[in-house]
Amino acid sequence: MTTATPTVGAGVQATAKKTTRAGRVRKRLNSRTATLVSIILALLWTVPTFGLFISSFRPENQIKTTGWWTFFTDPQFTFENYQEVLFSSSSSSGQLASYFINSLAITIPSVLFPTAFAALAAYALAWINFKGRDWLYIAIFALQIVPLQMALVPLLKFFSTGVTVAGVQVLPAWDLVDEQKFAQVWFAHTCFALPFAVYLLHNFIAQLPGDLMEAARVDGATHPKIFRTIVLPLITPALAAFGIFQFLWVWNDLLVALIFAGGTSDTAPLTVRLAEMAGTRGNEWQRLTAGAFVSIVVPLIVFLSLQRFFVRGLLAGSVKG
């Protein structure tokens, strides 16, 4: 690449200034057609979701016999589907609120751990000189392909029986009960997220200007200090970007939670409950529609409120590379 792209090291402020100037230039290029086409495409993209959304407010027999578009000619409106999903539940499976709390308790640490570990690892792979670091990076990158389904059994064995080498118990079994099982889920999600996290953050950290690091080294700063005072502030957007991805992935995950936390209201996340609700009675569109929207709400709020970081985060990382 030969174009003189600005480096992130020039500072966030400088970048911001440049974008606004770029923005001004582009404003002039604004075209009505572009606006029209992009809005139409966006609306088309949203039609399937919108249809489900409308359906979630329609009575059961209406959903099953007529298309959602008839809502506009024959509006029949009900909250019953949401009522059913949110408040009615069998006594053995508990309240939806419990599952909601489980989802939170599972998701927050499962986002924090891999983000921090991957940031440290990506820094080492990008800026510390040691033998074989490129191969290590490639190996971690390639691990992305290991399907997590194949990791379930060995990982579960690791938790439930510990590690035994040649008959000697090296690590004990975890023996967790009830809500302690969250720790297993955090652990599992951290494992599965790390390859992508390292890949994404390495892409970003490797772009930071070398002069900046060199200057710090000359001043006698150690790697931990450079990481904390120089790198960390610059990569916050990238961290936020990965954080959102990981959040969406963990929040929407079913399989990992089912295996490592179990399916009871003590530990299972929202997705498990919604899957069971839909699963026991098959094509219950009315429950599915409302349930789907209940589960979308949180990720949507998170995405919309962090969108700004997200865009900036991926931006700088992929400018040059």
Place this chain on the structure above:
Amino acid sequence: MAFARSRQALAIAGVLGLALGVTACGTGNDKKSSSKASSPECAPYEKYQGHDGKKVTIYSSIRDIEADRLAQSWKQFEDCTGIKIDHEGSGEFEAQLGVRVDGGNAPDLAFIPQPGLLKRFADAGKLKPAGADTKAMAEQNYSPDWLKYSTVDGKFYGAPLGSNVKSFVWYSPKTFKEKGWQVPQTWDDLIKLSDQIAASGTKPWCAGIESGDATGWPATDWIEDLMLRTAGPEVYDQWTTHGIPFNDPKVADAVNKAGTILKNDKYVNGGFGGVKSIATTSFQEAGTPITTGKCALHRQASFYANQWPQGTKVAEDGDVFAFYFPAVDPAKGKPVLGGGEFVTAFADRPEVQAVQTYLASGEYANSRAKIGDWVSANKKLDLNNVPNPVDKLSVQILQDPKTVFRFDGSDLMPAAVGAGTFWKGMVDWINGKDTTTVLNGIESSWK
């Protein structure tokens, strides 16, 4: 240095562990011990006592309302013995049980609905043979026909729990009465009735085999029922154990016979469309057109009683009811196809065996039956405790000594066939593939 570093790593790992340890103390069990143990209503549970405060975990495919009923059915047992039963039901049961067992995290008890799966765990040495008490209780309450399905290499692994009868055709007694249709007693009558209904402008049959990741199973039930009827129980047993190949002409006959209904555009698929719509109609929805008069007949198991829309009266004189899927040659006896789940153990702690024995008892069967929507082959089950008329009919059939009972064949076959190529093969068959190609494909997958 190296030593210090690895200590550090251990300490880091320990932080997590420590945090967990603290929680364990914070939420320690302060469950009250059973105070009712000596009260008179606990008398039947005396032999299971002595395990106060112990916990038994159960894993099954039973969820939602059905799971509530389960919990209710053993509530008194829990109160009287102090054993806490932790039940977890999952739609992923069949796949997840294997993951948990291989991962060293097996439940104490599992309700396994497939003898084939049971055999796999038994062969792998994962299952514990049932204790002497459980075995005695099971032999007392269940016919040998049933117990042979949970016996592998002479070792007995557990008694059946719930059962169901699959050889049923659902219909609307009300409509039948209005139109003057008669409940058929033979296969030929059934076909005549179908023609009669078709002539009246209604498609007689409705069917649906979509069932999430188990799509195809309702069609395999059709084939099994017809194998029992056209080839007889002995050939049926050869078929399920691969004594005859899957593409044997006898199997092809049965499949084609099913095809005279399922692949006949004049007969199906009332309320949904043509033959192919069977593949995408969910089994739960499949019978509902009977209530709106868009179809008249629906072959499905006794448990379909739970699938009717709210307010449908299930009774001999009600909106819907079921008749026995007639035999081709009634002179050869009444073959009945059915299924059920077996209470198997992955642990042999005394409290686990106590629960396993209790679940095989007549007390349990009656306790569960009273709550409703449940059928069992348990001989001690009192018909008066079965509220639902279809369930009553099922229990009668199961307890009838003249009944020739056979377990659902696809559950007996290796999972790769019974829950794999057989299901998928039937989906392809409905979707237009011919019988020979489908059967050859299934045969080649059975190794």
Place this chain on the structure above:
Amino acid sequence: MEFDFAEEQPKFLMLMYGLIAFVAVVGGLLLLLDVVPAWFARRREAQLVAASAGGAPPPRRRKPREGLFALFFLLPTLLFLIVGLVVPAIRTTVLSLMDKDSANWVGLRNYGWMFSEPSIVRVLTNTLIWVLLVPLVATAFGLIYAVLVDRARLESLAKSLIFLPMAISFVGATIIWKFVYAFRGEEQEQIGLLNQIVVSLGGEPKQWLLDSPLNTFLLIVIMIWIQAGFAMVVLSAAIKAIPADIVEAARLDGVTPWQMFWRITMPSIRPALIVVVVTISIATLKVFDIVRTATNGNYDTSVIANEMYNQAFRYGEPGQGSALAVFLFILVTPIVIYQIRNLRKQREG
């Protein structure tokens, strides 16, 4: 059952322990790395002083310390990766060479099975179609949209709408699309949008998910629908990062928008494009939930991850399931090689 908040307390406690553990581990590691070298530095200084007093040359060792730092930075990641992915990957490879009881070695028999069984060959072909189409179409759409939206008003609204499917789980997205593809008999009113359109154009309603190979493409549409948002967001960000001076200079030179796109935009966003294609490709290779929810692999729509799961966990054939997983490892090799070349170039440049 009343919702009892007190019963939920242990969960929050557990969450708190998790957060404490996080702070302790990450903070502890950084602190350790800060304090220990400082201590060594002090000791060396003391040695230096002592040495200079004694007249001996000061001891110099810098190289090994770099390696040590790297080790500590990488330690948590490596530990987790070894336990969670490396060991399972090795185990899978070993299992793929064994029979279904995982007791006897069978050599490459499971691989032979994979390529001789017509239904499995179909699965492999399907995966190939997926991995060729999804990254291509999703990225292309994302790119075109990113260019378009860059000049449009209501930009953030439009972008949010396109990105929306990313926030929905794969299962949820598939349910949404099953609703679009839903079928009702000819005599009935359609409830699926696609069939409604067909009917209103005078056609006959179709069971979309039954006919191969059309059904595979309809499932691919779902994946594209989800991933295009990701591609669009990343590429749009990259486009905005192109310095205004370059754009302005090009405009002064009088280049057409077409030339602008190929000469300025494309070269500038190439790295972002690579990230997008690589990420989507890997996600597509592993696609599982969509096929499972929509058809469960029936009607010739199965892909490797589904078949692997079914073989390993439902049919009790871990050997065959593992062989499929190993094939997945092999499929990713081209992407890995490309990544190595990229890294080399980057190091040289």
